[in-house]
Amino acid sequence: MAFGFCNVLPFSSFLDENENGLRWSCMASHRVGPVGETGLSDSGPSNPHVPYSVFHGSNVPTSFINQEGSAFDFRELEEAIVLQGVKIRNDEAKAPLFTGRPAATLEMFPSWPMRFQTTPRVGSSKSGGESTDSGSAVNTFSSKAEVQLESESPISNKASSSDHQAFDHQKHLQLQQQQIQQEMANDRSRAGPSQNQSDVKAPQEKRKGSGGSSSTSEKQLDAKTLRRLAQNREAARKSRLRKKAYVQQLESSRMKLTHIEQDLQRARAQGLFLGGCGGAGGNLSSGAAIFDMEYARWLEDDHRLMAELRTGLHAHLSDGDLRLIVEGYISHYDEIFRLKGVAAKSDVFHVITGLWMTPAERCFLWIGGFRPSDLIKMLIGQLEPLTEQQLVGIYRLQQSTQQAEEALSQGQEQLQQSLIETIAAAGPVIDGMQQMVVALGKLSNLEGFVRQADNLRQQTLHQLRHVLTIRQAARCFLVIGEYYGRLRALSSLWASRPRESLMSEDHNSCQTTATDHLQIVHQSAHNHFSTF
Amino acid sequence: MHYQTESWGSYMPTRSANVGDPLERIERLASENAVVIFSMSTCCMCHAIKRLFCGMGVNPTVHELDEDPRGKDMERALMRLLGNSSAVPVVFIGGKLVGAMDRVMASHINGSLVPLLKEAGALWL
Numbered sequence: 001m002a003f004g005f006c007n008v009l010p011f012s013s014f015l016d017e018n019e020n021g022l023r024w025s026c027m028a029s030h031r032v033g034p035v036g037e038t039g040l041s042d043s044g045p046s047n048p049h050v051p052y053s054v055f056h057g058s059n060v061p062t063s064f065i066n067q068e069g070s071a072f073d074f075r076e077l078e079e080a081i082v083l084q085g086v087k088i089r090n091d092e093a094k095a096p097l098f099t100g101r102p103a104a105t106l107e108m109f110p111s112w113p114m115r116f117q118t119t120p121r122v123g124s125s126k127s128g129g130e131s132t133d134s135g136s137a138v139n140t141f142s143s144k145a146e147v148q149l150e151s152e153s154p155i156s157n158k159a160s161s162s163d164h165q166a167f168d169h170q171k172h173l174q175l176q177q178q179q180i181q182q183e184m185a186n187d188r189s190r191a192g193p194s195q196n197q198s199d200v201k202a203p204q205e206k207r208k209g210s211g212g213s214s215s216t217s218e219k220q221l222d223a224k225t226l227r228r229l230a231q232n233r234e235a236a237r238k239s240r241l242r243k244k245a246y247v248q249q250l251e252s253s254r255m256k257l258t259h260i261e262q263d264l265q266r267a268r269a270q271g272l273f274l275g276g277c278g279g280a281g282g283n284l285s286s287g288a289a290i291f292d293m294e295y296a297r298w299l300e301d302d303h304r305l306m307a308e309l310r311t312g313l314h315a316h317l318s319d320g321d322l323r324l325i326v327e328g329y330i331s332h333y334d335e336i337f338r339l340k341g342v343a344a345k346s347d348v349f350h351v352i353t354g355l356w357m358t359p360a361e362r363c364f365l366w367i368g369g370f371r372p373s374d375l376i377k378m379l380i381g382q383l384e385p386l387t388e389q390q391l392v393g394i395y396r397l398q399q400s401t402q403q404a405e406e407a408l409s410q411g412q413e414q415l416q417q418s419l420i421e422t423i424a425a426a427g428p429v430i431d432g433m434q435q436m437v438v439a440l441g442k443l444s445n446l447e448g449f450v451r452q453a454d455n456l457r458q459q460t461l462h463q464l465r466h467v468l469t470i471r472q473a474a475r476c477f478l479v480i481g482e483y484y485g486r487l488r489a490l491s492s493l494w495a496s497r498p499r500e501s502l503m504s505e506d507h508n509s510c511q512t513t514a515t516d517h518l519q520i521v522h523q524s525a526h527n528h529f530s531t532f
Numbered sequence: 533m534h535y536q537t538e539s540w541g542s543y544m545p546t547r548s549a550n551v552g553d554p555l556e557r558i559e560r561l562a563s564e565n566a567v568v569i570f571s572m573s574t575c576c577m578c579h580a581i582k583r584l585f586c587g588m589g590v591n592p593t594v595h596e597l598d599e600d601p602r603g604k605d606m607e608r609a610l611m612r613l614l615g616n617s618s619a620v621p622v623v624f625i626g627g628k629l630v631g632a633m634d635r636v637m638a639s640h641i642n643g644s645l646v647p648l649l650k651e652a653g654a655l656w657l
Contacts, residue, residue, distance in 0.1 A: 393643075397641065400640050400641050401641065403587050404584065404637050404640055404641065406587055407580045407581065408580050411576045412576070414580075418574075418576065445576055445577065448577055451634075452577070452634060452637065456637055456641065459638050459641035459642065462641075462642070463642055
């Protein structure tokens with residue numbers, strides 16, 4: 001069974017019982033100053049999560065959790081209790097037995113798993129009126145301890161909650177604490193009747209066996225020395241562990257640093273650092289960051305839906321089935337326009353400057369997205385064969401998108417002109433502020449333009465769906481998806497293309513010719529486009 | 533637009549044209565020409581919509597509400613009519629309400645705008 005203990009047990013003479021006992025006593029000798037002595041400082045290995053309980057003295061709160069360990073030498077506990085009692089009596093003047101360590105428990109008996117880490121406050125609420133048994137004992141020990149103690153004791157007191165032998169042990173502990181209170185010094189009669197942990201074999205046996213220990217002081221001396229030694233060992237062990245953890249942390253940080261430096265180098269080479277432009281420095285607003293994430297997810301969905309389109313076309317699905325897939329793809333685009341609308345409300349600059357796009361796409365940016373007439377231009381050659389009516393429809397669509405684009409562009413130009421006048425006209429301070437306010441008002445119109453541009457894109461896609469047959473529409477959307485996929489791939493290729501500036505200083509290696517460049521690019525392009 | 537005229541009709545004749553229901557005024561103005569745009573001189577989206585019609589070869593009648601003494605009332609009425617946060621631009625074709633910028637553009641893309649214009653006599657081809 002696992003046992004942990006959170007108390008100072010000045011007994012370390014029983015070290016050699018077993019490994020666990022040894023460990024225990026190591027812990028035991030940890031911090032607790034022996035009764036009546038200043039004892040060891042509690043500078044030993046301090047597991048911050050280990051709750052401490054201070055029963056005596058201000059300087060030696062020690063609680064140690066030994067979560068492993070099975071057998072347990074109860075004699076040591078007994079001695080500890082005794083010494084505790086002695087100490088308490090001696091130090092009655094000292095009220096706070098706590099040194100304020102966290103989650104102090106009155107667990108003097110390290111033979112049961114300590115749950116104080118997880119239940120500290122859980123029990124405290126229940127502990128209010130329940131700690132009848134432990135109440136007195138608890139109160140006696142420490143006013144502060146009470147708070148934490150209650151977390152343990154009431155749990156133990158509640159038979160219902162003792163689904164854990166720890167609780168039983170705790171209960172036993174309580175009673176024993178009581179007895180320390182009542183029978184100080186040499187009272188060896190651990191209250192048998194209160195023991196209800198039938199599952200604690202060793203302690204009981206040991207207890208009975210230890211009933212006759214005599215020279216407490218003798219053991220105390222030995223205990224003290226041994227405890228000190230054990231404490232040192234423990235401290236050394238803990239500090240080794242800490243050092244190891246720290247070194248590991250350093251190593252991982254170093255790796256991370258080199259990665260970041262590489263990314264930085266690559267990004268610089270790509271020329272993204274244009275005078276500290278918005279997104280490059282990672283200074284994304286929350287709305288922008290959220291949109292970027294949503295866009296990344298949208299791109300994944302895009303791949304998936306395109307695969308569906310592709311398989312649907314090749315499988316020669318019925319028109320009805322294909323229609324479902326096509327409608328799904330259109331809804332997919334409706335979704336990104338909706339997301340862009342939301343993002344434009346919170347960060348219009350992020351959307352309208354296309355920071356969420358790849359650089360190659362951004363070349364063709366028009367009010368926060370693709371230009372619908374460009375799309376039609378791209379599609380015209382790829383949609384054949386078209387009926388006469390369909391051709392007319394496509395050309396009409398091309399014309400209307402061009403007209404709408406022209407209108408929006410001119411509206412945006414007027415906005416820009418008006419902004420220039422407003423910002424340039426800033427006069428003396430007061431007027432200047434006013435001008436800024438006016439400028440802010442004008443900037444707010446940008447969101448409307450993004451909204452209308454996206455509306456135009458959406459209507460264009462819907463109209464394509466209406467002009468074409470379902471099969472043609474499926475092919476059309478597949479072409480659109482592939483087109484933008486290639487554009488995105490172009491950005492990656494461009495970024496990773498070999499350039500002389502990135503080559504080593506060695507002149508020999510710089511002798512890559514243009515054809516070499518092309519070959520390298522061609523190869524990677526080949527890899528990229530293998531899916532198309 | 534039929535919904536308001538009757539209720540106001542009872543006292544309409546007794547009032548002068550200047551003290552009219554803004555919505556009625558809008559209605560009246562809208563039916564005076566084939567293509568009527570309610571706009572504001574400072575609004576850039578209104579500029580865009582004007583450019584759209586001009587680019588199509590249409591010559592719309594534009595009422596700048598910020599230059600109209602009763603513009604404020606009309607602006608409010610339009611807002612209520614459209615349910616939009618912004619009153620302008622609003623387009624009427626052949627006396628019938630088409631809508632704001634998004635509706636106009638959508639109807640242009642889906643091909644319903646041109647027939648409407650032809651029907652109203654704003655476009656000949």
